[in-house]
Amino acid sequence: xxxxxxxxxxxxxxxxxxxxxxxxxxxxxxxxxxxxxxxxxxxxxxxxxxxxxxxxxxxxxxxxxxxxxxxxxxxxxxxxxxxxxxxxxxxxxxxxxxxxxxxxxxxxxxxxxxxxxxxxxxxxxxxxxxxxxxxxxxxxxxxxxxxxxxxxxxxxxxxxxxxxxxxxxxxxxxxxxxxxxxxxxxxxxxxxxxxxxxxxxxxxxxxxxxxxxxxxxxxxxxxxxxxxxxxxxxxxxxxxxxxxxxxxxxxxxxxxxxxxxxxxxxxxxxxxxxxxxxxxxxxxxxxxxxxxxxxxxxxxxxxxxxxxxxxxxx
Amino acid sequence: xxxxxxxxxxxxxxxxxxxxxxxxxxxxxxxxxxxxxxxxxxxxxxxxxxxxxxxxxxxxxxxxxxxxxxxxxxxxxxxxxxxxxxxxxxxxxxxxxxxxxxxxxxxxxxxxxxxxxxxxxxxxxxxxxxxxxxxxxxxxxxxxxxxxxxxxxxxxxxxxxxxxxxxxxxxxxxxxxxxxxxxxxxxxxxxxxxxxxxxxxxxxxxxxxxxxxxxxxxxxxxxxxxxxxxxx
Numbered sequence: 241x242x243x244x245x246x247x248x249x250x251x252x253x254x255x256x257x258x259x260x261x262x263x264x265x266x267x268x269x270x271x272x273x274x275x276x277x278x279x280x281x282x283x284x285x286x287x288x289x290x291x292x293x294x295x296x297x298x299x300x301x302x303x304x305x306x307x308x309x310x311x312x313x314x315x316x317x318x319x320x321x322x323x324x325x326x327x328x329x330x331x332x333x334x335x336x337x338x339x340x341x342x343x344x345x346x347x348x349x350x351x352x353x354x355x356x357x358x359x360x361x362x363x364x365x366x367x368x369x370x371x372x373x374x375x376x377x378x379x380x381x382x383x384x385x386x387x388x389x390x391x392x393x394x395x396x397x398x399x400x401x402x403x404x405x406x407x408x409x410x411x412x413x414x415x416x417x418x419x420x421x422x423x424x425x426x427x428x429x430x431x432x433x434x435x436x437x438x439x440x441x442x443x444x445x446x447x448x449x450x451x452x453x454x455x456x457x458x459x460x461x462x463x464x465x466x467x468x469x470x471x472x473x474x475x476x477x478x479x480x481x482x483x484x485x486x487x488x489x490x491x492x493x494x495x496x497x498x499x500x501x502x503x504x505x506x507x508x509x510x511x512x513x514x515x516x517x518x519x520x521x522x523x524x525x526x527x528x529x530x531x532x533x534x535x536x537x538x539x540x541x542x543x544x545x546x547x548x549x550x551x552x553x554x
Numbered sequence: 555x556x557x558x559x560x561x562x563x564x565x566x567x568x569x570x571x572x573x574x575x576x577x578x579x580x581x582x583x584x585x586x587x588x589x590x591x592x593x594x595x596x597x598x599x600x601x602x603x604x605x606x607x608x609x610x611x612x613x614x615x616x617x618x619x620x621x622x623x624x625x626x627x628x629x630x631x632x633x634x635x636x637x638x639x640x641x642x643x644x645x646x647x648x649x650x651x652x653x654x655x656x657x658x659x660x661x662x663x664x665x666x667x668x669x670x671x672x673x674x675x676x677x678x679x680x681x682x683x684x685x686x687x688x689x690x691x692x693x694x695x696x697x698x699x700x701x702x703x704x705x706x707x708x709x710x711x712x713x714x715x716x717x718x719x720x721x722x723x724x725x726x727x728x729x730x731x732x733x734x735x736x737x738x739x740x741x742x743x744x745x746x747x748x749x750x751x752x753x754x755x756x757x758x759x760x761x762x763x764x765x766x767x768x769x770x771x772x773x774x775x776x777x778x779x780x781x782x783x784x785x786x
Contacts, residue, residue, distance in 0.1 A: 526622055542617055548599040549560070549614035550592070553621055 241492045242282070242460070251277040252527075258535045262521025264486050264493045266466075266506045268554035269525035274533050275496035278525065279376065279462045282494060286373040286460055374460040375452045379468050381444045383420045389451035390418035398454045401485065405450035408477040410439050416447075423447065445469035446478065453482065457489040464496050472501035479509030483516045503554050507543045524553060555583055555782050558618055559628040560596045562611045565693055566630055567595050568751025570777075576754060576765055577774065582782040608632055608644075612651065619655040619677065628680040628780045632692040635729060640690035641683045645669070648681055664688075668776030680780025686769055694736040697750050700763045700770060701739065711738040 245258045252274045269275050369376045369385060377385065393399055399416075406413045412427040416436070423444070424433035436443045445468065452461055470478065486493050497503065503522070510520035523537040538546070538553055546553040559581075561567055571590065574580070584594035596618070598611030608631050615629050629648065633640035645664040652660055657673055664687045671679040685695035701708050715735040718724040726734045740748055743757060757763040764770075777783065 524621075528622060536620060536622070538617075538620070542620070544601065545610070545613040546617045548601065549596045549610065549617070551558070551596055551614055551617045551621065552623065553617065 242285070245278075245282070245285075247278070247281045250281055252533055253277065253281070254532045256525075256533055256535060258523065258537070260521060260537055261492075263491075263519040264483055264510075264516075265495065265521045265523070266503065267494065267496045267523060267525065268498070268503060269496075270527075271498075273525035273527045275525055276464055279464055279494060279496060282460065282462060283374060283376055286371075372459070374462055375456045376462045377448055377452045377464065379465045381469070382448050386418055386423070386448055386451055387420055389455045392455050393451060394418075401454045402450050405453060405478075405481045405485075406446065408474050408481060409443050409446050413439075418447065418451070440471070442470045442474060446474070449478070450481075453485050453491070454489075456491045458491070460492045460494065461486075462494045466495045466497045467499040467502045472499075472505070475502055475505035476508045479505050480512070483509055483512075483519060486519065487515060498554065500552070500554055503543065504547055507540065507547060510540055511544075555625045556623055557581060557583065557594060557626040557628075557781050558596060558624050559594055559630070559781070560598065560611050560614050560618060561630045562598050562608055562632060563693075564597060565750055567591075567597065568749065569693060569697065569754060570630070572751040572754040573765070573770070573773070574777070574783075576758065578786045579774075579777070579783050580786050582784055585786075612647065615648070616651055616655075619651065622677075624677050626678045626680070626781055628682070628777070630682045630684065632684045633688075633690050635690055641686075641688050644683050645681070652679065667772040668779075670776070670779050678780065680776060682773065682776055686772075691732065693750070694732045696769070696773075697736055697753075698732070699767060700754070700758075700765065702762060702764065705739075705762060707742045708739050711735045711742070714738065 241263065242261050244261055245256075247253045247256045249255075252272070256274075256278075267275050267278060369378070369382075370388065393402055403413060403416065406416065406425075410427070412429070413425050414428050415426040417424050417433070423436040425436050425439070426433055436447060449463065452463070467475065482493055482495075485491060495502075495506075506520070506522065510516050517540060520540060521537070522540075522543055523535045525533050526536050527533045543553065545551070559570070561570070581590065581594055584590045596614050598607055598609070598614050600607065600610040611629065611631050615627070618624055618627050631644060631648075634643045637643045642663050649660050652671065655676075657671060657676060657679070659673060660671060661669065664681065664683055666687050668687060669679075669681040671681075684693055685691040685699065689695070698708070712735055715724075715731055715738060718726075718734075719728055719731055724731070724734075736750070740746070740750070740753055743753065743762065744760065745752070745756070748756065753763070754765075758765050
């Protein structure tokens with residue numbers, strides 16, 4: 241589990257330190273504060289193969305502690321660049337920014353494509369969204385991800401977990417068959433398959449999140465813009481499920497949001513048990529004017545005060 | 555410009571918004587009722603106590619400072635009771651919060667005309683300790699200062715509420731004697747249901763109250779120093 245993060249000179253982060261990370265992390269912040277870039281940075285630090293692709297193209301220092309597995313990899317790959325290697329503390333510094341990423345078709349995504357720091361449209365290949373270390377769920381419905389995960393889920397015990405999570409949107413859901421854009425479910429007392437999308441706008445987004453959750457055992461799960469497509473009424477129950485499965489399957493979760501409803505749902509789920517309280521970590525990325533981005537960490541009592549007294553902390 | 559006023563309870567909000575309206579003063583950026591109520595003001599609300607209170611208002615003040623999102627923050631709280639220096643002791647707890655948030659040039663005592671703290675690159679802070687940044691009391695003491703001093707009903711309300719307490723016939727807590735007195739007075743005016751806020755709209759015009767006392771003038775000055783305002 242990542243227990244802290246230090247990002248230097250990557251995108252809009254000059255020197256961002258987040259001293260406390262939890263098992264379930266919610267990250268809020270205005271536009272252009274780098275929420276999506278933060279998820280990317282975590283992706284990079286977790287990704288051994290991707291590091292090589294990033295080698296030439298970005299300038300970053302990511303310090304990592306508490307996980308030995310990648311230390312050597314970073315040490316070797318970045319041998320030629322400015323680097324500092326200490327025990328359990330890797331700093332990577334590459335200094336020739338040119339390209340950001342190569343997508344799966346080989347087309348270059350260049351710096352000039354950066355329109356807003358939040359709105360970068362990476363065309364992530366499946367490999368860039370799922371690997372041994374993380375699962376990345378970007379904005380919107382991801383049928384490629386759904387299909388890959390369904391292969392891992394169908395006819396295993398994960399299917400029961402999946403159904404439990406899907407009940408958040410409709411308690412009658414009994415079985416499911418995931419098939420790209422034609423996913424169907426069976427409901428209790430209704431002996432005929434019906435399209436999942438008939439259960440509401442949020443159903444497909446929920447499916448992607450649920451599949452990602454049950455397939456992220458011992459990994460990091462990254463979810464960008466949690467609230468997209470999800471009605472606020474189901475968010476608290478979904479957080480219940482995230483906490484439950486994060487604990488059960490040993491998943492470290494990072495979620496970004498713009499929404500006060502999401503902060504509230506996160507808070508309500510987190511205070512339900514002392515275990516969830518200990519797992520929950522909330523911070524905002526804050527940028528004053530054109531200054532540096534910094535992280536402000538709020539404890540659950542502070543979130544409660546802010547929610548009750550109408551102080552905006554997102 | 556992002557501005558926020560934090561108070562202890564609903565009555566503070568109503569009194570302050572009627573004071574603003576009486577002089578056609580508007581808070582820049584929060585000139586609609588909705589923006590004023592939903593974004594500008596915060597009431598110190600606790601989980602188990604919906605009536606607000608000082609402790610919750612101070613928690614909200616801390617959270618508001620921590621966000622670093624606000625340009626101006628005003629805080630109106632009651633003076634501590636049962637201490638030798640009510641306003642000074644209240645100021646000390648506020649001062650501690652400000653120190654923890656990096657404010658450096660803080661006076662040892664509150665300004666009798668309302669305290670304003672302006673430091674570079676930090677939110678401008680205004681603190682008003684009810685009723686007058688000096689003596690013990692709360693909003694109802696401030697309100698009494700607006701009633702004509704020789705108002706016969708005020709004198710009568712004082713006599714009766716004091717009588718209940720000295721005869722030990724009071725059902726209200728002795729610390730709430732001032733609240734009982736002001737509501738007694740309000741009940742005897744043209745509209746017996748009128749709360750403090752509405753009273754400020756109607757009774758100055760009828761000559762029962764005045765918005766030109768030194769205390770209210772200080773409060774108006776403080777509001778305008780603390781917040782970006784304009785006259786409509």
